[in-house]
Amino acid sequence: MNWQFDGVPLHPLLVHLTTISVPVAALSAIVVAAWPVARRWLAVGAPIIALVALVSVPLATSSGEWLEHREKESALLERHTELADGLLPWSIAVFVLVTLWWGWHRFAAPRVTNTGFVRAVGVVGPVLLVAAGIGSIIEVVVIGHAGAVSVWKG
Numbered sequence: 001m002n003w004q005f006d007g008v009p010l011h012p013l014l015v016h017l018t019t020i021s022v023p024v025a026a027l028s029a030i031v032v033a034a035w036p037v038a039r040r041w042l043a044v045g046a047p048i049i050a051l052v053a054l055v056s057v058p059l060a061t062s063s064g065e066w067l068e069h070r071e072k073e074s075a076l077l078e079r080h081t082e083l084a085d086g087l088l089p090w091s092i093a094v095f096v097l098v099t100l101w102w103g104w105h106r107f108a109a110p111r112v113t114n115t116g117f118v119r120a121v122g123v124v125g126p127v128l129l130v131a132a133g134i135g136s137i138i139e140v141v142v143i144g145h146a147g148a149v150s151v152w153k154g
Contacts, residue, residue, distance in 0.1 A: 003063035009070075011063040015147070018053070018060040022091060022140045025053035026133035029098040033129035039105055047102050050095040057091045060084070076150035083143045090136035097129050 003010045028046040031038045061084055068081055104121060112118055 001062070001066070003066040009063065009067045011060065011067045014056065014060040014063050015144075018056040018087075019140055019144055021049065021053035021056050022087070022094075023137050025050040025091075025094050025098070026136045029094050029101075029129045030133040032098065032101060033126035033133075039102075043106075044102060047095065047099040050091075050098045054091045054095045057088050061088070072154075074150065074154045076146070076154040080143065080146040080150045083139075083146050087136070087139050087143060090132060090139050093132040094129075094136050097125070097132050101125050101129060 025046075028042055028049050032042055032046050064081060064084060068077060071077060104125065109118060109121075
């Protein structure tokens with residue numbers, strides 16, 4: 001695919017989408033995990049935000065790979081592109097976990113009678129959501145910093 005518009009690479013635009021949507025999805029996941037009232041406010045919004053973030057990652061990565069082949073090779077650029085490959089698993093984790101968390105509270109939790117199981121999900125779910133959220137935010141920051149260094153110092 002030709003990742004440019006009117007001769008301008010689309011990667012910077014798609015990267016901005018990713019650098020906003022991934023942390024917003026991560027923060028939404030953390031908030032719904034830690035604050036039950038937010039679960040009602042965000043409802044299905046958190047999984048939708050996480051889906052936007054998830055879709056943005058391969059778009060940014062693909063446009064970046066396209067752009068990489070048109071730029072002068074450097075160690076800084078190589079580091080950025082290698083780091084960028086690590087964001088997709090984090091985005092998948094946030095999307096899957098926040099969707100399962102929403103589905104659990106919307107459909108399953110009211111019907112489950114085993115209090116031990118409900119309690120276990122109530123502990124493990126938030127821990128996983130917070131871990132995935134924090135991991136994805138850290139990953140975006142590290143990747144973004146490496147990308148900025150490759151542009152401005154490369």
